[in-house]
Structure formats: C-alpha cells, structure tokens
Amino acid sequence: MHPNPAHCHWDGSPRTKHPRRPLRVSATSPSRLLRAGQGGHCRRCGNRIDAYQRTNQQPIALHPAELATVQVPEACRWHLSGGIAHPHGDGSAWCRIPHHLICPRRTPTLRLGPHLEAMRRQLAVRTRRLIDTGAFSPTAPTRPQPATPAACPARPVVQMLLGRYLADKPVETIQCVAQTRQRHRCPRPVLEPSLPAGRWRLLPSGPQRGQLTLPATLMAIYDLGRLPYTEQLRWRTQRCPAHTAAPGAADLALAGWQAFDPLLHSAHIHTRLPHRPARTEGDDQCCTTPWKSH
Template identity: 50%
Template sequence: MCVAPDSPSRLLRCAHQSRCRECGNHIAWYRRVDDRFVRLHPHELSVADVPVGYHWHVSASLVHHAGDGSPWCRLAHGVVRPARAVDATNAPELTGLRLVLMVNTCRLTEAGVFTPNAPTHTTQQPDDACRPARPVLQLLYVRYLAARPVDEIQCVAQTLHRDLCTHTVLTWDGLAGLWKLVTATSARRQLVLSVDAMALYDLPCLPYAEQLRWHRQRCPQHAAALTAADLALTDWARFDPLIHQGHAHPRLRAHIRRPHDGGDPRKAAQR
C-alpha cells in the first residue's frame, strides 16, 4: 500500500474509490505493473461468471491482467460500463451485470446525482469534424493526450462535501490556449507516421501558474485551495506519435474565434 504524500486526505493509491464520469457507477483505481492505472469494478466476482480473457487480480498492491488460481477475480469497469456500446456476444456472461449498472445509472440520473454526457454520434457534422474527442495539448513544453475534449476536462479536486468538483479546467472568463498546426514527428524515428502535421492545443503561451493549474487539472477555485485533495486521477497521458497517431488530426478549422475577439474561450477551445 502506498499513501500519496501530497494528499491531505491521506488516500491510498491502491483501490482509490471514485465514480465513473460516463455512467456514475462506483469504480476502484488500481496501479498496473507498467505504472499505469486501470478502473476496476469495485466488487470481486466468481471466475465462473467472468470469461477467461477478462480476469484481473490484485497482488502486492498491483493489478495483473490474469488469474491467480483463486475462485474470485476482478473485472475492468470498461467491459460492463453502460455508456459503452459493447457487442453482447463477446461476453454474454456479463450482460446481467451490465444491466444492473445501467439501471443504477438511470436511478442516479433521475435523482439528480449524476448527469450523463451528451451522446456521441458516429456521423459528425462538418463543423465538428476538427473537434477531436481526445485532443493533443502542449503543456509545460510537453505534449499530452487528453481523455476528453478541451472544454470538457473536469477538475479532479475534492469539494467541501467530499464530492468531485463539477467545474471544468477551462473557464468562461479565464485565459485560453491557442490551436496550432505543428509537425507530427516521431522521437524514435523508426516508422513513418500516417500524417505530416497535426492540430495541437498550445498552452505555453499562458503564464507558468496557469500551465501548472492545467497540469494539476484543477479549476481556478481549487488551484488556490492548497488543502483540497485530489479525488480523481488526472487525464493526461504522454503523447507518443507512434502509439497515438490515430489521435493526430491533420487540420484546423478555417476560422477560429479568439477569446480577445469577443468569443467565448470554451467555444474557441472547441475549434
């Protein structure tokens, strides 16, 4: 077990409890052997009810994608997440659990505890064609791959009511970055990339304090609250052109409204 030294709440890094942002159900964060994190269903399941390829188990505070010989196993939350379109024929044994989570999502939505995200459509409109679902950001001169659009990146701080903050990092009246078209190069120089250029949300034009706030993934209110603990993990992943080249978008919108032109920074970030 490892305790985060910078967390006032002294939360354990292993089995960090939170809620899924896509469906509102409880999840548990575990660290993998490759130092990455995975979201697991918070309860153990019988190995007879879970297909062999979906088994996870925890050993020495780390989670492993395999069985350990015990009659119980863990399950990745993404397999049964109601917000994900999954072919039921791939794992028919998990259909019942997925329906239970779907019903719980409906109950949370009706009670006002959880607000589902707007449904995404496979056919995008021309105006949204260059709004990547997982944009690339340049932050503190390092390129990161975000888990959601720029204007939807949520603060990870804990509120006074011990809930996850609902504010976004990008604010209506705050400073915003600029979209740029940069060269998509590979540091390894081993493979030829599918694109020569990619759209990038550039933040080094902002003051250092603002870039640090983005890196910590906090809204302005919780950026100043040093005693507020993080209730979720940040969404940043180091961008690798070879691994993430599918998220490299090769063009920008023809016209981008800048915040100083009277436009909303949220709308400018969407373009």
C-alpha cells in the first residue's frame, strides 16, 4: 500500500488550493481603510460595530446591519459612499444607524421606535450572555488622569498641517496603520529616529476655527509645524516611512487622531513640558530640543 501523496487527501481525492488574492484599494478611493479593518466590538457592551470615517475625518461606530429607513428617525439615518459615512439618507429604503443609539449600556438620548427598542433589548441579552460566558468584561469609562511633568502625556496634543490633533497614545508608541504583505498591521512606529522629529513647545491653548474662546493658558504641544509638508502628511495619515513610499498599501486600522478642542479635551491640557521642570519667570516659552524618551 502506497502512502497518499501530499497533494491528495487520505481517501485519494485531490487537494484543491485556492490562490490567495491580495486585497487592493483604488487610488481614487476617499478611504484607504480595508473592510477587514472596519469591524470591532463596543467597549461598553461587547457587541459588533463597524468603524467608518466621516467627511471630517473623524471615526464613527455604526451598527453592522442595515435597517429599513421607515424604522429609523430621520436625524439618525446614515449611509455609506466610497467607504465614507454621511449623516443623512441616500434616498434608498435602507440606512445605517450609529451604535450608541441602541447600545444597551448607554442611556438613549432620543425616543426610539418599537423596532429599535426591540433591537436594544436583543443587544442587552447578547451582552449578558457574553458576560456570563466570560467572553466579555465590561469596563466603565474612566476620566484620563493628568500626566506628571516628568512623563510624556498619555494622549498628547500634536500640531501639524495648521491644526491640532489629540493622539490616542504617546508619541513614541503611535503605530503605523498600513497592512503588510502578510495581511497584518505594520508594527513599525510613525516616529522614525533617522528623520526630523517634532519638538515640545508651550503654546497658547487658544481656540481654533469654529471653537469657543477660553482663557488663554500655555499648554504642552508636540509641534510638527516646522517639518516639511510631506512629513506632516505622513504623520496625519499615520504611516511609517516604508509604507509612505508604497501608496498602494491599504490601511488596516483607522488613524488615531481626533480634532483637538480645548473645551472638550480639557483633561489632556498639560501646562508643563515633558521631562522639564516647571517654567519660571524669564524662561523661554518653548522647548527647542526634540523630545526623547528615557
């Protein structure tokens, strides 16, 4: 009895291998995010969500299933076009709805219809099942604690492209969002030691365009404004130098930037520079040396 060759099953039937087709994103697509990187789970209830970018580049979590338009209030209807979420209907009989409206661990801000209330109860039952089986542990939202002057802020404010953005993690740990050839997220950081780096500065926390006026205070900002435009754009798209040179690579995660608002993000305002003593009278108001981790 001869053993079966490697290309056959135990019963002699041939093995058929389907070739793996690479995922590609069109160069004219307004969103570089692959569909594989859009799925996730709500941190409060554990149910599935889909993350999409809005027209203002801010992410939004939508319920993964489409709903009939007549069952959703007009102010809560969203539709997708080219991977971008738009806050209105597109004239069809189906639409999407933000997850926070039917999240069972949030208090509804609008009066929902009977169909949406039934969906909310179903999600609550699923959340309870996930908790009972140990597949999900709810975490209550915690207010971020201000960092000490001797440490880098956990969520620093970065200035680039004539705007200010709040990062989701420290500067040195911001990770590239591009997809590698092995279909994994790139592990390289955006901060490249061989390229020009930004510098920490104490700048006024004045309002940006369309924001409320607040009392003028100095805050620590990681300034990238003096870098070349291409380098600032690389930080804004959150890509390492290798994937910046490869524009065909798609994104496997959303960029972690959020438009900074001094009123909404007051907990992330730090009045001292990282690794520097408190500024005294007569000191310079900016740090002229790039930030380095210890």
